[in-house]
Amino acid sequence: MKDPTLVVAGMLTLSAGTFAFRFSGPMLRQRVAFPPWAERLLEAAAVVLLAALVATTALTEGHGFAGLARPAGVLVGGVLAWRKAPFLVVVLAAAAVTAVLRLLGVP
């Protein structure tokens, strides 16, 4: 680390800001009463965010394509989850398919 003070300042900024993000949602929900339709919209918003997170972490690495092995593993996990396989099976299958594909030389 070149300048420890500045690096620690950066880390503390990141922690304080992240905490503020995390704190603001529950605080707002406890002060403001949302109508039921808005509550449904907010819950859908969380699912949309999580789905977008799945897509970007499965398919991209930095600004590029993550390669085939990882999305293939996640896809197998997704199909298993759709067919109501147990959570353990879904997650381990995703890792196993990705690992085996890489072993076979798939990027």
Place this chain on the structure above:
Amino acid sequence: MGSIYRTLARGTLRDIALACLAVWFIGLSYGAIAVASGFPLWFPAAQSVLVLAGASEFLFVGIVAAGGNPLAAAAAGLLVNARHVPYGLALPDITGRGWRRLLGSHVMNDESVVFALSQEDLPRKRAAYWACGLGVLLCWPAGAVLGALIGSVIGNTGAFGLDAMFPAVILALIMPALRDRVTLRAALAGAAIALAAAPFLPPGLPVLLALAALLTLPRQRPAK
């Protein structure tokens, strides 16, 4: 908090434990990468407890190691973490009040939120949220410290397919919500928006842009 065990089904607790184990594995690679990038052991240890948000920590360490300004790295990390605001809005009264609200906010992460959403009623949502949140609070720093200690021994975690575990965990847990056709359409549109934006925008922003997909939902007027 002892009521967590009475409230949750045994299967749910096992699933939460597995998700925490996945977090622990990713923590190993995070600690190893941080030390390999020239950070002292205490840095990933402190950051894993204080920030407690994996993707932003990887990003911070990467930017600083590449010679970037730490405050710019913090700004990039905050962009990645902005999704916690809508997460908190989506979960009605999940944290409790007083010190519980402080700690409960800190343990908000992708996993604890998705487990809470997957439960039927408020007591179970709360129990799942706290069990997973506290589990991650233990496993993420524990993984980071061990990874920093054994460092290069870990080598390439990609060989075990561990990078496929995080998206698989989240996907498995939102699957019940995706069985609703309207939600599925919005989720697919959101994923498409995020993927289209990912090559061009800084990390974090594509996922936030996905919220535009909420416009595909049918308009709902407040009940009169």
